[in-house]
Amino acid sequence: MSRIQLEGLTRHFGSVTAVNDIWIDADDGEFLVLLGPSGCGKSTLLRMMAGLLPPTGGRVLLDGRDVTHTPPQGRDLAMVFQSYALYPHLSVARNIGFPLRARGRSRAQIKARVEEVASVLDLSGLLDRKPRQLSGGQRQRVALGRALVRDPGAFLMDEPLSNLDSKLRSTTRAEISALHRRLGATFVYVTHDQVEAMTMATRIVLMNEGAVEQVGTPEQVYDEPASVFVAGFLGSPAMNLVEAGVYAADGRLRVRSEGIDLPLGIDADVPARPVVLGIRPEHLVVAGEGDAGVRGVVSTVENLGSEEVAHVRVGSEGRMSLRGPRPLGLRAGDPVRLTAPPGRLHLFDPDSGRRLAWQAAPVTAPA
Numbered sequence: 061m062s063r064i065q066l067e068g069l070t071r072h073f074g075s076v077t078a079v080n081d082i083w084i085d086a087d088d089g090e091f092l093v094l095l096g097p098s099g100c101g102k103s104t105l106l107r108m109m110a111g112l113l114p115p116t117g118g119r120v121l122l123d124g125r126d127v128t129h130t131p132p133q134g135r136d137l138a139m140v141f142q143s144y145a146l147y148p149h150l151s152v153a154r155n156i157g158f159p160l161r162a163r164g165r166s167r168a169q170i171k172a173r174v175e176e177v178a179s180v181l182d183l184s185g186l187l188d189r190k191p192r193q194l195s196g197g198q199r200q201r202v203a204l205g206r207a208l209v210r211d212p213g214a215f216l217m218d219e220p221l222s223n224l225d226s227k228l229r230s231t232t233r234a235e236i237s238a239l240h241r242r243l244g245a246t247f248v249y250v251t252h253d254q255v256e257a258m259t260m261a262t263r264i265v266l267m268n269e270g271a272v273e274q275v276g277t278p279e280q281v282y283d284e285p286a287s288v289f290v291a292g293f294l295g296s297p298a299m300n301l302v303e304a305g306v307y308a309a310d311g312r313l314r315v316r317s318e319g320i321d322l323p324l325g326i327d328a329d330v331p332a333r334p335v336v337l338g339i340r341p342e343h344l345v346v347a348g349e350g351d352a353g354v355r356g357v358v359s360t361v362e363n364l365g366s367e368e369v370a371h372v373r374v375g376s377e378g379r380m381s382l383r384g385p386r387p388l389g390l391r392a393g394d395p396v397r398l399t400a401p402p403g404r405l406h407l408f409d410p411d412s413g414r415r416l417a418w419q420a421a422p423v424t425a426p427a
């Protein structure tokens with residue numbers, strides 16, 4: 061069991077700041093997902109947790125113990141990498157048992173434990189094979205087994221599914237989630253795949269350029285993105301983001317841009333100010349007569365099977381997408397009026413990119 065605390069963790073490579081002053085407190089038993097684009101510092105952060113890379117600054121605590129300068133063997137962690145380096149000349153059983161042999165356990169102990177782990181991972185029938193006689197997904201499970209066999213307090217995994225095809229990815233994803241529930245151990249899992257993050261995480265750490273943009277449950281980061289970056293990173297198609305302005309009309313707040321004029325559902329009388337307006341494609345709906353909302357012309361409609369996505373030209377340069385059950389009843393070339401409920405509109409500060417908490421304290425508050 062392990063609580064993992066990172067205190068101001070920082071890593072430079074020459075003039076590159078790969079990880080910049082990161083503070084994270086992962087509770088015992090959490091499934092923490094580090095999510096972000098390529099090069100944002102996920103692997104660097106994980107390797108510092110594991111003890112494979114010394115930090116330039118900051119501390120790593122495991123169950124309250126400072127392990128910043130403790131080598132990997134002294135940390136009670138198991139790592140699983142994207143490239144699962146199995147020993148090619150050893151059988152599956154010996155690959156899984158390797159960490160126990162290295163620790164000098166008896167043959168009988170090792171055999172019993174390997175069989176237990178193999179049964180959890182559905183590898184019991186494959187114990188005598190060599191890695192080259194296995195599929196990619198089976199090899200991945202052997203690599204997981206080698207991590208599991210020691211019963212560590214925490215698992216650190218760096219894109220462990222990225223070599224698998226999409227079907228195997230989704231079954232192995234479910235297996236890892238089930239494993240987490242069964243073991244109750246702490247998992248820190250690196251991915252740039254938002255579906256993996258949304259489905260597996262108890263909390264997501266969304267990273268950008270070496271820093272944390274937001275830490276929250278999958279619901280929190282999706283429903284209340286803390287920044288334009290988070291808003292644009294999660295969701296498919298991405299959230300519609302438009303430069304706009306908030307203004308008061310007859311004591312009621314509205315948000316406006318070319319082709320857009322939507323009520324915010326708040327009574328306030330404040331000076332106009334610029335914002336970035338965000339609307340998720342699934343929150344735009346075709347409006348009735350009279351609803352001003354969003355006016356545009358449908359440019360294309362894509363069929364996703366159970367749903368459709370319509371791309372709409374708004375104003376002279378704007379584009380918005382709208383997602384809903386098929387058929388949407390829209391055709392390319394159709395003029396269309398759209399609207400979205402006030403509670404589904406996101407506002408961000410155009411300079412800092414941070415979310416404006418306009419529902420709690422209207423946009424009068426200085427950004």
Ligand SMILES: Nc1ncnc2c1ncn2[C@@H]1O[C@H](COP(=O)(O)OP(=O)(O)OP(=O)(O)O)[C@@H](O)[C@H]1O
Pocket residue numbers: 073076077078096097098099100101102103104105252
């Ligand atoms: N050993 C190194 N020497 C110099 N720069 C490095 C080194 N390792 C990483 N970097 C740089 O640090 C930054 C973060 O790299 P990191 O591997 O942590 O990213 P990542 O989020 O894991 O990306 P990916 O999703 O592509 O694996 C990148 O700009 C990378 O080029």
Ligand SMILES: [Mg+2]
Pocket residue numbers: 102103104
């Ligand atoms: Mg990486």
